[in-house]
Amino acid sequence: MTPIRCTWANMANPRYVQYHDEEWGVPCHDENRLFEMLNLEGAQAGLSWETILNKRENYRLAFDGWDAEKIACYGPDKVAELLANAGIVRNRLKVAAAITNAQAYLRLRAEGSSLDQYLWGFVGGEPIVNSFPNGERPAKTELSDRISKDLAKRGFKFVGSTIIYAYMQGIGMVNDHDMACFCRTG
Numbered sequence: 121m122t123p124i125r126c127t128w129a130n131m132a133n134p135r136y137v138q139y140h141d142e143e144w145g146v147p148c149h150d151e152n153r154l155f156e157m158l159n160l161e162g163a164q165a166g167l168s169w170e171t172i173l174n175k176r177e178n179y180r181l182a183f184d185g186w187d188a189e190k191i192a193c194y195g196p197d198k199v200a201e202l203l204a205n206a207g208i209v210r211n212r213l214k215v216a217a218a219i220t221n222a223q224a225y226l227r228l229r230a231e232g233s234s235l236d237q238y239l240w241g242f243v244g245g246e247p248i249v250n251s252f253p254n255g256e257r258p259a260k261t262e263l264s265d266r267i268s269k270d271l272a273k274r275g276f277k278f279v280g281s282t283i284i285y286a287y288m289q290g291i292g293m294v295n296d297h298d299m300a301c302f303c304r305t306g
Contacts, residue, residue, distance in 0.1 A: 123302040124298075124300045124301055124302055125137070125140055125141070125298075125301055125302065125303070126140060126144075126255075126297055126298040126301045126303075127255045127298060128140075128255070130170060133170060133173075133174075135173050135174060135176075136170055136173060139173055140303070141303060143290065143292075144289060144290055144292075144297075144303075145247075145289060145292050145294070145295040145296065145297050145303060145305075146292045147247050147291070147292035147293070148291040148292050149236045149240070150236075151234055151235055151236055152185070152186055153291075154235040154236060154239065154291060155186050155188055155221075155222075155225055155235060156179075156180070156186040157287060157290050157291055158221060158235070158276070158279070158287060159179075159183070159186070159217070159218045159221055159278075160172050160176065160179060161278075161283050161284075161286050161287040161290060162214060162217055162218075162221070162277065162278025162279065162283055163179070163208070163209050163211075163214050163218075163278075164283070164286070165214070165278055165280075165283060167209065169286070171209075172209070175207060175208055175209070178205070178207030178208050179207075179208050181207070182202055182205050182207060182208050183202075183218060188222040188225045188226055189222075189226065191218060191219055191222035192219065192222040192223045192225075192226055194219050194222075199212075199215055199216070199219075202215045203215060213277075213278075214278060216277070217277035217278040220275065220276070220277045221276050221277060221278075223275065224271075224274050224275035224276045225276075227274070227275065228274065239267070239291070239293060240293070242263060242266070242267055242293070243263075243293055243294075247292050247293055247294060247295050248263075248293065248294045248295070249294075249295045249305065250294060250295065250296050251299065252296060253299075255298065257289075257296045258285065259282045259285060260281035260282045260284070260285045261281075261285060263288075264281045264282075264284040264285035264288060265281045267284050267288075268280055268281040268283070268284045271284070
């Protein structure tokens with residue numbers, strides 16, 4: 121018997137099913153993945169998450185495994201290489217945002233913090249488990265508004281409230297699985 125999943129999960133795409141089952145709504149404390157997901161959610165702006173998810177491995181290769189120290193030093197030659205890479209979304213602003221985000225992330229670390237400490241501090245270290253009717257999740261919340269503004273103030277780019285709410289879902293700060301979904305907890 122096929123388990124019941126969230127209505128948004130594209131059952132025809134094994135990557136999407138795996139992402140739904142193993143990542144979305146699951147609390148993440150891995151710094152590298154937190155940084156990766158922040159940038160991938162920004163890359164999604166104006167596109168579908170499935171498009172980005174299908175290019176995820178290409179992004180990892182193109183952006184040096186999401187090594188922030190390397191990305192922060194990217195110059196014009198690397199930017200040109202990225203903009204010529206058909207395996208990622210070739211948008212100059214989104215590529216520039218990844219570099220800017222790496223620099224902002226390194227400043228956060230230099231202050232003695234981490235994405236894990238910073239982000240999870242907004243929810244007291246525990247995920248918010250919502251009970252929205254199936255398929256009726258909000259695009260943003262008061263909390264995503266607050267985090268978005270703070271990230272922007274810290275120099276991060278492509279961190280609007282809608283992007284941040286999707287990020288919060290993706291890294292498990294909020295669990296918005298449908299009530300009938302087998303991944304539902306709480």
